[in-house]
Amino acid sequence: MDRIRIVGGRPLNGTIPISGAKNATLPLMIASLLTDQTLILDNVPRLADVVQLQRILGNHGVDVMLSGKRAGEDEYKGQSVHLSAAKIVDTTAPYELVSKMRASFWVIAPLVARMGEARVSMPGGCAIGTRPVDLLIMALERLGALIEIDGGYVVARAPKGLKGGEISFPKVTVSGTHTAVMAAVLASGTTVIDNAAREPEIADVAECLNKMGAHVSGAGTSRIVIEGVPKLGGARHSVVPDRIETGTYAMAVAMTGGEVMLEGARPELLQAALGVLQQADVDVSSTNQGIRVARNGAGIRPVDVATAPFPGFPTDLQAQLMALMTRASGTSRITETIFENRFMHVQELARMGARIQLDGETATIEGVERLKGAPVMATDLRASVSLVIAALAAEGETMVNRVYHLDRGFERLEDKLSRCGAEIERVSS
Ligand code: EPU
Numbered sequence: 342m343d344r345i346r347i348v349g350g351r352p353l354n355g356t357i358p359i360s361g362a363k364n365a366t367l368p369l370m371i372a373s374l375l376t377d378q379t380l381i382l383d384n385v386p387r388l389a390d391v392v393q394l395q396r397i398l399g400n401h402g403v404d405v406m407l408s409g410k411r412a413g414e415d416e417y418k419g420q421s422v423h424l425s426a427a428k429i430v431d432t433t434a435p436y437e438l439v440s441k442m443r444a445s446f447w448v449i450a451p452l453v454a455r456m457g458e459a460r461v462s463m464p465g466g467c468a469i470g471t472r473p474v475d476l477l478i479m480a481l482e483r484l485g486a487l488i489e490i491d492g493g494y495v496v497a498r499a500p501k502g503l504k505g506g507e508i509s510f511p512k513v514t515v516s517g518t519h520t521a522v523m524a525a526v527l528a529s530g531t532t533v534i535d536n537a538a539r540e541p542e543i544a545d546v547a548e549c550l551n552k553m554g555a556h557v558s559g560a561g562t563s564r565i566v567i568e569g570v571p572k573l574g575g576a577r578h579s580v581v582p583d584r585i586e587t588g589t590y591a592m593a594v595a596m597t598g599g600e601v602m603l604e605g606a607r608p609e610l611l612q613a614a615l616g617v618l619q620q621a622d623v624d625v626s627s628t629n630q631g632i633r634v635a636r637n638g639a640g641i642r643p644v645d646v647a648t649a650p651f652p653g654f655p656t657d658l659q660a661q662l663m664a665l666m667t668r669a670s671g672t673s674r675i676t677e678t679i680f681e682n683r684f685m686h687v688q689e690l691a692r693m694g695a696r697i698q699l700d701g702e703t704a705t706i707e708g709v710e711r712l713k714g715a716p717v718m719a720t721d722l723r724a725s726v727s728l729v730i731a732a733l734a735a736e737g738e739t740m741v742n743r744v745y746h747l748d749r750g751f752e753r754l755e756d757k758l759s760r761c762g763a764e765i766e767r768v769s770s
Pocket of ligand 1: 365476657
């Protein structure tokens with residue numbers, strides 16, 4: 342299993358190209374199940390989760406083809422992926438595949454919408470909380486699907502097709518909103534989704550669906566209206582930049598000091614996080630090229646932040662902010678309101694000398710003068726990268742174990758950081 346070795350203490354200076362968003366790519370790939378025509382996605386990041394989803398879609402009969410490199414293309418340019426679900430050969434998504442990646446459960450929506458049936462394994466719990474699917478099931482039921490739970494599988498049936506309906510989510514859910522939209526585009530009649538998630542990835546998927554011939558309006562707001570159509574066609578769509586990758590590198594620069602251009606990043610996708618960095622005394626500015634982040638000399642000011650659905654501060658940047666605040670000049674408070682158990686990084690940061698106290702959903706972080714490198718490991722993607730951020734500023738060597746978590750969501754992390762001056766390398770064993 343690969344590990345990442347980091348020797349801390351070097352500032353970051355240079356340019357980091359931002360990849361396409363993992364959390365837009367996954368539902369966009371799943372949307373290919375809605376049509377028998379080819380969907381071409383550009384700016385697709387090279388991630389383990391993308392490869393895993395190719396496997397899952399392949400099992401349903403989707404042909405996935407990756408374009409080769411073009412002359413003059415730089416190594417950081419995203420891939421172009423052609424997905425063709427001309428014939429769906431299997432409407433079952435088995436446990437062995439779904440259990441590896443929770444988002445693969447979302448295939449249930451296009452499968453039942455297009456084929457009238459789907460049998461998808463329940464994803465089960467995961468490291469950051471219980472993560473149920475009750476609201477996804479509720480959404481499908483509102484569109485007329487008959488749902489049964491059978492042997493750990495959710496079986497959804499709509500032999501005469503889905504029918505538009507009203508879906509009002511009692512709680513904001515990204516997975517619920519993706520499911521509702523993907524099911525409603527092929528339902529007969531109008532669907533109205535209230536209290537929809539407003540994350541930029543929802544709007545990106547809706548934009549792609551509209552290119553495929555769907556009628557989705559209001560995506561990116563809390564009320565989405567969908568006029569169902571009988572059939573969707575092919576389209577070509579470029580994946581939105583990854584706001585979590587952007588925020589992660591912004592926090593890394595804030596941690597080490599230096600100045601980095603986050604190339605291709607779009608500030609409107611992460612205003613709340615950029616605002617928090619400014620409160621912490623980090624310089625943030627936008628240019629045509631992307632977002633410039635710098636900290637030269639100034640200390641890190643402590644902050645008080647609670648995670649919230651978009652446009653609030655994202656839960657997917659909570660661990661990274663906590664790593665940054667371990668070096669603040671004073672006491673910070675970070676409250677996690679989305680997932681009940683997303684604090685696995687706390688123990689590992691403590692191994693590096695961080696002082697963090699947990700009280701229910703709130704962490705109190707007392708900034709320390711210095712962190713010290715240590716062997717660490719984490720059990721989820723964002724927690725792992727928070728350890729990388731801490732290691733970049735720690736004295737001595739840190740070995741981050743279980744790198745496969747990082748590979749799920751960060752493309753060429755060690756290349757991107759080392760070209761800005763970090764001492765970081767992958768150690769294969
Ligand atoms: N929830 C329910 N019932 C449901 C669905 C969700 O109670 O049926 C709860 C969840 O347990 C959670 C809250 O609602 O407490 C929000 O969950 P949501 O559905 O919004 O999250 P998700 O769709 O499962 C996506 C991202 C996560 C990100 C969250 C929140 C993808 C593939 N995953 O998850 O990303 O943290 O939204 O923004 O888009 C990551 O990339 O590391 C990651 C975990």
